Amino acid sequence: MPRITVCIDVSNLARATTFYCDALGCTLQATRETHHTLDADGTTVHLSLKAEGTRATPVPGSARTYARHWTPVHVDFDVDDLDAVATKVEHLGGHIEETKRGEWGTAAFCADPFGNGFCLLSLA
Numbered sequence: 001m002p003r004i005t006v007c008i009d010v011s012n013l014a015r016a017t018t019f020y021c022d023a024l025g026c027t028l029q030a031t032r033e034t035h036h037t038l039d040a041d042g043t044t045v046h047l048s049l050k051a052e053g054t055r056a057t058p059v060p061g062s063a064r065t066y067a068r069h070w071t072p073v074h075v076d077f078d079v080d081d082l083d084a085v086a087t088k089v090e091h092l093g094g095h096i097e098e099t100k101r102g103e104w105g106t107a108a109f110c111a112d113p114f115g116n117g118f119c120l121l122s123l124a
Helices: 013-023 082-091
Strands: 005-010 027-032 035-040 043-049 075-078 095-102 105-111 117-123
Touching: 005 013, 013 027, 013 035, 013 043, 013 082, 082 095, 082 105, 082 117
Parallel strands: 005 043, 075 117
Antiparallel strands: 027 035, 035 043, 095 105, 105 117
């Protein structure tokens, strides 16, 4: 069975590391000049320094942008106190775009300071 890791392109490693560690509870495992490795409760998260405007894929017109963007594949963070984590997300430059509550729990649809979408989940 393959091991799943997450790679997140960012334009500022220090800011991204602070965001993912302080807001979402990841822990810093290793640093390199253009790459930081975090742990999210057993899942490895790679923060990769990539300049805005650089080519994201070999496909023409696929320049990297840090404006808010959407992809059908994203990361969900299961948290115990969604409201407290959401406050930290916003304090550290992220955005809470929508929050839904129901008998199943709570979900907050978010973006990090680099436009990467993710969700906070607190399931009942």
